[in-house]
Amino acid sequence: xxxxxxxxxxxxxxxxxxxxxxxxxxxxxxxxxxxxxxxxxxxxxxxxxxxxxxxxxxxxxxxxxxxxxxxxxxxxxxxxxxxxxxxxxxxxxxxxxxxxxxxxxxxxxxxxxxxxxxxxxxxxxxxxxxxxxxxxxxxxxxxxxxxxxxxxxxxxxxxxxxxxxxxxxxxxxxxxxxxxxxxxxxxxxxxxxxxxxxxxxxxxxxxxxxxxxxxxxxxxxxxxxxxxxxxxxxxxxxxxxxxxxxxxxxxxxxxxxxxxxxxxxxxxxxxxxxxxxxxxxxxxxxxxxxxxxxxxxxxxxxxxxxxxxxxxxxxxxxxxxx
Amino acid sequence: xxxxxxxxxxxxxxxxxxxxxxxxxxxxxxxxxxxxxxxxxxxxxxxxxxxxxxxxxxxxxxxxxxxxxxxxxxxxxxxxxxxxxxxxxxxxxxxxxxxxxxxxxxxxxxxxxxxxxxxxxxxxxxxxxxxxxxxxxxxxxxxxxxxxxxxxxxxxxxxxxxxxxxxxxxxxxx
Numbered sequence: 001x002x003x004x005x006x007x008x009x010x011x012x013x014x015x016x017x018x019x020x021x022x023x024x025x026x027x028x029x030x031x032x033x034x035x036x037x038x039x040x041x042x043x044x045x046x047x048x049x050x051x052x053x054x055x056x057x058x059x060x061x062x063x064x065x066x067x068x069x070x071x072x073x074x075x076x077x078x079x080x081x082x083x084x085x086x087x088x089x090x091x092x093x094x095x096x097x098x099x100x101x102x103x104x105x106x107x108x109x110x111x112x113x114x115x116x117x118x119x120x121x122x123x124x125x126x127x128x129x130x131x132x133x134x135x136x137x138x139x140x141x142x143x144x145x146x147x148x149x150x151x152x153x154x155x156x157x158x159x160x161x162x163x164x165x166x167x168x169x170x171x172x173x174x175x176x177x178x179x180x181x182x183x184x185x186x187x188x189x190x191x192x193x194x195x196x197x198x199x200x201x202x203x204x205x206x207x208x209x210x211x212x213x214x215x216x217x218x219x220x221x222x223x224x225x226x227x228x229x230x231x232x233x234x235x236x237x238x239x240x241x242x243x244x245x246x247x248x249x250x251x252x253x254x255x256x257x258x259x260x261x262x263x264x265x266x267x268x269x270x271x272x273x274x275x276x277x278x279x280x281x282x283x284x285x286x287x288x289x290x291x292x293x294x295x296x297x298x299x300x301x302x303x304x305x306x307x308x309x310x311x312x313x314x315x316x317x318x319x320x321x322x
Numbered sequence: 323x324x325x326x327x328x329x330x331x332x333x334x335x336x337x338x339x340x341x342x343x344x345x346x347x348x349x350x351x352x353x354x355x356x357x358x359x360x361x362x363x364x365x366x367x368x369x370x371x372x373x374x375x376x377x378x379x380x381x382x383x384x385x386x387x388x389x390x391x392x393x394x395x396x397x398x399x400x401x402x403x404x405x406x407x408x409x410x411x412x413x414x415x416x417x418x419x420x421x422x423x424x425x426x427x428x429x430x431x432x433x434x435x436x437x438x439x440x441x442x443x444x445x446x447x448x449x450x451x452x453x454x455x456x457x458x459x460x461x462x463x464x465x466x467x468x469x470x471x472x473x474x475x476x477x478x479x480x481x482x483x484x485x486x487x488x489x490x491x492x493x494x495x496x
Contacts, residue, residue: 010487010490014483014486014487014490015483017482017486018479018482018483018486021457021482022463022464022479023457023461023462023463023464023465023466024463024464024465049490050486050490052493053442053486053489053490053493054458056435056438056439056442057439057458057459058458059435060432060435060436060439060459061459062424062428062432063424063432064422064424065459065460065461066414067411067414067415067424068436068455068459069455069456069459069460070410070413070414071407071410071411071413071414071436072407072410072436072439072440072443072451072455072459073410073451073452073455074409074410074411074413074414075403075406075407075409075410075436075440076440076443076448076451077410205447224447243445246445249444249445251445253445253491255487255491286491286494287491287494288491288492290392290396292392292395293392296392
């Protein structure tokens with residue numbers, strides 16, 4: 001669903017909400033916020049849209065604050081990634097297998113240790129306690145020796161949460177991920193690595209990952225940062241339009257994403273062609289898309305944007321102007 | 323939304339035939355995955371209850387089994403979330419003095435609210451989640467939150483903006 005205000009208005013509304021809730025805001029801040037809200041009906045609409053969350057949170061205030069806080073901190077802890085995936089793992093057989101059995105690169109399934117088909121996502125516990133998750137259409141090798149732990153990403157995308165390696169006899173072994181472009185050293189971390197055409201995308205969720213390039217000093221990437229690495233350099237990315245590791249929870253989260261980019265991203269998860277007509281490719285989309293229900297998500301687009309979905313046989317889908 | 327709503331007699335037939343054609347399959351499908359017959363039957367029942375609320379989709383269904391299993395999966399994830407929130411709630415009130423204990427008859431509605439908040443916040447990084455909750459539930463100012471988390475006030479402002487945007491997007495999810 002698209003709200004009826006521009007993205008920059010949403011940005012401004014968020015700015016004012018952040019400023020007025022600091023607990024130390026001067027009266028002028030509140031006055032300026034009031035003036036901003038009054039200046040344009042769209043401003044007020046955006047402000048009200050944000051209040052829906054505030055209202056939901058206030059409903060928890062009948063509880064002693066500590067109880068609400070402990071519950072919501074605890075629920076996140078209890079619902080660890082591992083458990084969530086166990087539930088989401090149901091989707092692997094359900095959504096993926098019904099589709100066409102097009103194997104794009106059949107050699108991979110023989111060559112690599114860990115493989116997923118299009119539309120499939122899988123998770124593995126490695127011997128050192130590491131959690132390895134493979135996104136759609138991905139392949140990786142796991143090569144552990146007495147001295148080091150190495151994961152080779154052959155294609156697609158992985159999310160790794162490194163383990164304690166407590167069983168190792170000579171202390172914790174270094175953990176490496178190799179892609180076509182880079183060698184990445186994980187330093188007690190959770191991170192996402194994606195092999196794209198001619199480049200590697202790295203998103204660090206926790207801890208630090210060091211990028212080792214053929215030349216120069218390693219680049220240390222901190223939690224929350226995203227980098228694109230090509231043959232010679234590593235560049236930080238600031239304005240990502242989707243959350244890189246949402247897939248690990250079964251969703252694609254878009255923030256003002258170009259429709260063209262969204263279509264391309266969604267097409268990774270399904271068979272057949274998914275194309276976006278140039279006339280609508282620049283439309284912006286925000287939302288959360290269930291990766292197991294992509295056709296449902298596409299139908300949703302036609303309700304929120306001036307587009308419709310054109311299908312020819314099961315193989316060919318186009319997003320065109322309504 | 324369908325362009326012209328099909329008449330209700332037709333809908334009844336659609337749902338009825340959906341049930342008779344696929345209910346057994348769905349129970350089996352769930353049983354294989356949950357390894358629990360009771361839960362499977364229960365969840366299949368909930369799935370069809372949900373379907374009854376979406377008659378307009380039933381009429382145009384192309385892959386009924388894929389659709390049913392995706393609904394069942396969604397319901398299962400909801401249940402899983404609810405269960406974790408309830409466990410955390412029970413842990414949180416375990417050490418409260420008796421007079422502060424929320425009344426048992428309030429529990430259902432409180433859990434409903436907490437589950438909804440939990441779903442809204444799902445996917446936020448731990449620091450962002452904590453900062454947002456400290457602000458909204460404990461009423462702490464950014465300075466106090468910054469001290470609690472060992473980060474700068476400007477980081478707290480960024481966390482707040484991230485959390486607010488995240489909740490907005492989650493509400494507007496397709």
